[in-house]
Amino acid sequence: xxxxxxxxxxxxxxxxxxxxxxxxxxxxxxxxxxxxxxxxxxxxxxxxxxxxxxxxxxxxxxxxxxxxxxxxxxxxxxxxxxxxxxxxxxxxxxxxxxxxxxxxxxxxxxx
Amino acid sequence: xxxxxxxxxxxxxxxxxxxxxxxxxxxxxxxxxxxxxxxxxxxxxxxxxxxxxxxxxxxxxxxxxxxxxxxxxxxxxxxxxxxxxxxxxxxxxxxxxxxxxxxxxxxxxxxxxxxxxxxxxxxxxxxxxxxxxxxxxxxxxxxxxxxxxxxxxxxxxxxxxxxxxxxxxxxxxxxxxxxxxxxxxxxxxxxxxxxxxxxxxxxxxxxxxxxxxxxxxxxxxxxxxxxxxxxxxxxxxxxxxxxxxxxxxxxxxxxxxxxxxxxxxxxxxxxxxxxxxxxxxxxxxxxxxxxxxxxxxxxxxxxxxxxxxxxxxxxxxxxxxxxxxxxxxxxxxxxxxxxxxxxxxxxxxxxxxxxxxxxxxxxxxxxxxxxxxxxxxxxxxxxxxxxxxxxxxxxxxxxxxxxxxxxxxxxxxxxxxxxxxxxxxxxxxxxxxxxxxxxxxxxxxxxxxxxxxxxxxxxxxxxxxxxxxxxxxxxxxxxxxxxxxxxxxxxxxxxxxxxxxxxxxxxxxxxxxxxxxxxxxxxxxxxxxxxxxxxxxxxxxxxxx
Amino acid sequence: xxxxxxxxxxxxxxxxxxxxxxxxxxxxxxxxxxxxxxxxxxxxxxxxxxxxxxxxxxxxxxxxxxxxxxxxxxxxxxxxxxxxxxxxxxxxxxxxxxxxxxxxxxxxxxxxxxxxxxxxxxxxxxxxxxxxxxxxxxxxxxxxxxxxxxxxxxxxxxxxxxxxxxxxxxxxxxxxxxxxxxxxxxxxxxxxxxxxxxxxxxxxxxxxxx
Numbered sequence: 001x002x003x004x005x006x007x008x009x010x011x012x013x014x015x016x017x018x019x020x021x022x023x024x025x026x027x028x029x030x031x032x033x034x035x036x037x038x039x040x041x042x043x044x045x046x047x048x049x050x051x052x053x054x055x056x057x058x059x060x061x062x063x064x065x066x067x068x069x070x071x072x073x074x075x076x077x078x079x080x081x082x083x084x085x086x087x088x089x090x091x092x093x094x095x096x097x098x099x100x101x102x103x104x105x106x107x108x109x110x111x
Numbered sequence: 112x113x114x115x116x117x118x119x120x121x122x123x124x125x126x127x128x129x130x131x132x133x134x135x136x137x138x139x140x141x142x143x144x145x146x147x148x149x150x151x152x153x154x155x156x157x158x159x160x161x162x163x164x165x166x167x168x169x170x171x172x173x174x175x176x177x178x179x180x181x182x183x184x185x186x187x188x189x190x191x192x193x194x195x196x197x198x199x200x201x202x203x204x205x206x207x208x209x210x211x212x213x214x215x216x217x218x219x220x221x222x223x224x225x226x227x228x229x230x231x232x233x234x235x236x237x238x239x240x241x242x243x244x245x246x247x248x249x250x251x252x253x254x255x256x257x258x259x260x261x262x263x264x265x266x267x268x269x270x271x272x273x274x275x276x277x278x279x280x281x282x283x284x285x286x287x288x289x290x291x292x293x294x295x296x297x298x299x300x301x302x303x304x305x306x307x308x309x310x311x312x313x314x315x316x317x318x319x320x321x322x323x324x325x326x327x328x329x330x331x332x333x334x335x336x337x338x339x340x341x342x343x344x345x346x347x348x349x350x351x352x353x354x355x356x357x358x359x360x361x362x363x364x365x366x367x368x369x370x371x372x373x374x375x376x377x378x379x380x381x382x383x384x385x386x387x388x389x390x391x392x393x394x395x396x397x398x399x400x401x402x403x404x405x406x407x408x409x410x411x412x413x414x415x416x417x418x419x420x421x422x423x424x425x426x427x428x429x430x431x432x433x434x435x436x437x438x439x440x441x442x443x444x445x446x447x448x449x450x451x452x453x454x455x456x457x458x459x460x461x462x463x464x465x466x467x468x469x470x471x472x473x474x475x476x477x478x479x480x481x482x483x484x485x486x487x488x489x490x491x492x493x494x495x496x497x498x499x500x501x502x503x504x505x506x507x508x509x510x511x512x513x514x515x516x517x518x519x520x521x522x523x524x525x526x527x528x529x530x531x532x533x534x535x536x537x538x539x540x541x542x543x544x545x546x547x548x549x550x551x552x553x554x555x556x557x558x559x560x561x562x563x564x565x566x567x568x569x570x571x572x573x574x575x576x577x578x579x580x581x582x583x584x585x586x587x588x589x590x591x592x593x594x595x596x597x598x599x600x601x602x603x604x605x606x607x608x609x610x611x612x613x614x615x616x617x618x619x620x621x622x623x624x625x626x627x628x629x630x631x632x633x634x635x636x637x638x639x640x641x642x643x644x645x646x647x648x649x650x651x652x653x654x655x656x
Numbered sequence: 657x658x659x660x661x662x663x664x665x666x667x668x669x670x671x672x673x674x675x676x677x678x679x680x681x682x683x684x685x686x687x688x689x690x691x692x693x694x695x696x697x698x699x700x701x702x703x704x705x706x707x708x709x710x711x712x713x714x715x716x717x718x719x720x721x722x723x724x725x726x727x728x729x730x731x732x733x734x735x736x737x738x739x740x741x742x743x744x745x746x747x748x749x750x751x752x753x754x755x756x757x758x759x760x761x762x763x764x765x766x767x768x769x770x771x772x773x774x775x776x777x778x779x780x781x782x783x784x785x786x787x788x789x790x791x792x793x794x795x796x797x798x799x800x801x802x803x804x805x806x807x808x809x810x811x812x813x814x815x816x817x818x819x820x821x822x823x824x825x826x827x828x829x830x831x832x833x834x835x836x837x838x839x840x841x842x843x844x845x846x847x848x849x850x851x852x853x854x855x856x857x858x859x860x861x862x863x864x865x866x
Contacts, residue, residue: 005731006724015721019714022851026710029856037859041852048848056724057841058834063662065300066669073673076328077680079415081687084364087419087431088688094429227663293670301663331674335681342797346772349793350685355771356693356787365681 004061014055021048129532129629144229145632150215151530152236157203157211158599160243163250164198165592167191172554172588178575188571189256190272196259201281202243204515205373208380209291209326210239212522213319215530217295219623219630220313222304222639227297235290242284249276258569260370263351263362267343275344278337285330288376292326295319304622306641310404313621313645314397317404318383321411325372325379329415333369336362360425367418375414377511378478379407381518382449385471388521389453391619392468393460396646399452406445413442420489424498432491439489446482450475465617466540470521473548477513481506484559499569502562505555513551520547520598527602528612532629535605539597547594553587618655620646661831668835672842675805679846682801686794686853693791695784698858700791703769708760709855712752713847719748720844723837730820730830738820738833745840746813749806756803761796770796795854802850805843812836 025044033040054060059067130147140148171191174182183191214232218225226232249255255277257266266274299320303312340362343349351357390397397403419427419435453475462468484506487493497503528534557580562568566577573581615624622639623630643650690697726741761770768776771789781788816836819825825833 005728008725008728011721011724011728015717018717018720022710022713022717025852025856026706029706029852029860032859037856041856045849045852049845052720052841052845052848056720056844057838062665066666069666069669069673072324073328073676076415077676077684080332080368080677080680081684083416083419083431083434084361084368084684085688085691086434087364087422087428088358088361089691090428090430091426228667231667289671289674293667293674296670297663297667300666301659327670327674328677331676331678332681335678339682339685339797348772348775348789350689350790350797355789355793356689356696357790358688361685361688365685368681 004058006055006058006061010055014051018048018051021051127627128631129627130632131532131629133632142233144225144233146214146218146225146229146232147530147630147632149232149236150211150213153206153210153214153239156236156240156243157206160198160202161595162599163247164195164203165595167195167198169588169592171195172585174571175573175581176585178573178578178581180571183571185571186256187254189258189569190254192569193255193258194250197246197255197277197281199511200259200373200377201284202239202246204377204511205288206239206284206291207377207515207519208384208522209295209319209322209376210235210287212315212384212519212526213295213322213380214291216526216623217298217316217319218302219626219634220316220621221299221302221307222622222635222641223298223302224633224635224638226294227302228294231290232294235287235294238290239284239287242280242282242287244280245276245283246280249273249280252276260366261337261340261362262366263340263343263359264353267340267349267351267362268347275341278341282334282337282341285334288326288330292323292330295323296327299323304639304641310400311641311643311645312404313383314386314400314403314407315380315383317407318379318386321407322376322379322383324408324411325376325414329369329372329376332365333373336365336369339365360422360427363422363425364418367421368415371418371421372411372414374507374510375410377515379410381474381515381522382407382446384518384522384525385449385453385474387619387621388467388471388525389456390646390648391525391617392463392465392471393457394463394618394648395456395460396644396648397452398455398458399448400645402448403452406448409445410442413438413445417442417489420494423491423494429491436489436491440486443482443486443489446478450479450482464541465524466535466537466544467521467525467617469541469544469548470517470524473544474514474517474521477509477517477551481509481514484509497562499567500562501558501566501568504568505558505562508555508558513555517547520544523602524598525617526623527605528616529623529626529628529630531606531609532612532627533605533609534612534616535598535609536601539601543594543597543601546597547591550587550590550592550594554584554591555587557581557583557587616655620648661834664831664835665838668838672838675842679798679801682794682798683849683853686798689787689790689794690853690857693784693787694858696781696787697791699781699784700788700795701855701857702860703764703767704795704855705760705763706855706860708755709851712755713851715748715752715755716844716847719745719752720841722748723840726820727830727833727837730825730833731827733826735820735823735826738825739817742813742817742820746810746817749810749813753803753806753810756799764792798850798854802843802846805846809836809840809843812839 021044025041028040028044029037053070059070130145140152143149170182171188174180174188174191180188214226252273255270255272255274257270257272257274261274261278299316339350343351348355349357351359351362353359386397386403417435417439419431420439423432423436484502488497488503488506524535524540561577561580561584564577566573612628614627622641625639626635722741722744726738726745729737729741764770765773768774769792771793775789775792777785777788779785813836816833819832
């Protein structure tokens, strides 16, 4: 992490931005966007996270190694979510056999 | 005198101050921040846990001599295999090489005086001990019978055994792993000696680095999983509870997300030791350094993508099963790369058959068998037949015991002179290695056959037609047990009565061999400057001394 | 010293990665059950008070600001400001916990919305009612784990405030502040995600959810 001293003005600016984004995400929840409500809420949360990470946590002024570490962590979290969802959401795609007889005509091709 | 070597022949051995005699007294050990002393604290602790876990294994094999069980009630048998698994996995295999050889060697191999965070290192050990105490308490207070995998809903709702103390013990010890991994990663990034670029590092360091990545990213997930399990057991409601829509299989996903990479935690450091042993005892550079280095990273990464292969028959979606099956085949590739490269290193090498090399050669064969049988299990169709049988038990014991434990013993023997300043009796060491090899195969090869023939695992009784193979396996286990006791005896003996060792009894390359045996507390008088590549056996004649 | 500072910072980032995966297991489970039981999660979410969630979000963001300013004060060598900002951070953190425990958790307990402690499934929830306790399991586990991290953070801040008061931190040496700041900001980020994921499911518009 560098010795870079961030000016107070920038910190205040980020603070105000974070408050505005909080108000935005709260306000959007009262508007009907269907499935996009969730997308909007997550997008705003990601922006807020980036502001905190880059400025309050000084990652904008940090070495590349720090950034690589953070990305690696996010990647592995994504792996956990994705592959587990791959099971949980596709459980009911294949029929549940009922009894041994159901297995006999197992000639259904797999495509 | 160059800065990279220390002319130790001028120093009278035995009268020199080293890390072992620099300070005396219990407090100097229990409050040490010297990575070498901490490594020995771990060595003592995990050796104890190994024999506790081994004791449960002995009881199991005695019980299985007869089809209806020879020793204990089925409920007790369930506790035996659970405690054997919990202790061996979490309290022996996971910390084994990293906490002992890793702690001792990482700073020395990179030319540093200690790890990045020495006090955190000591804290790691204390956390391990506290976790071990909780688990041993669970053993004494009646044991656990859920299997080391703690599957819900049995563990969360139905078992009447000491689940929470055991889970708490494992949870706490997990933090020991996390802190150790954190320490290694920062140390390797930030504290390498001048001239020691990444591609001049010993491959042991690459292996420890890859292992540390798994420590850091995987262990927290089992921590939260066991935490959730404990909460559900306490509150009688939770996220795995079908009554409120919970999915017990979710527990398995979360559990195996760590526990599969965990098995690579157990083998990767062993592979690192292998690279050191094979090169030294063939007196050759490693074949394909880059490939071996990157294969460690590849194993660490891909290991996080395959956990569902433990769940092919639990009700997991077939589509997820397909994905996990393909990925599981892929994870075998970097391991195979390593085996090819070690073998190529042996080719036209000048081979010597000291005890560490015997362990290394045994590793190549036994790990390969374990790895190949893993492919049977990665394939969905064959796994349906083999899952839940002794085939799986044999598969993972070939890798964990035939692989990891043998690499651990090989490493302990290899670096023993450096750690203790003593030589162990060579004849006994080679004899013990052979006894272990024979005992191991006699114990576990019959189990492949038993599994293929359909004998289920975790059963206290079995059909009479399986008795012959079971008796063979139990006979092998008794030989194996004796085989493990022999090094315990002569290594302990050597600490007091063994001949003193010079700085480099094997004539090996590596910064750790350029210090006296045992090393001084600060490791190096001057921090070395590295100018040559790793394993440069061809270009300099290093004699045994 | 520079290398030590970098090592300390890198070490804290590595620790935060472990925290990411620790919370990650909970978040991953939450994502799965939300996907499976969206109507139940909407019902549960609507029973939370957005105003407290939003207020607490603002409070935590403020505490991150004061923490950053505390570190900055050490970087420019102003001891009084350090202590002042650290105390402000602690006050805001304590306020967060106060609002959460008294206005939210206590209220939920009285309303029989705490699983394992007299949870009552209300008939007006209909068929989705059976899985509403699952939402509240996540609500209490996630905010509880987060609160535990805040309490630990307050402990760390107390120690730091005492050290700052004694003048331990100045331009060449302030890495404990910096490293603790990273931890505090991480806890803030967890809440930044918890707020929309717990309080704003399914929207709050008239006619609610989908």
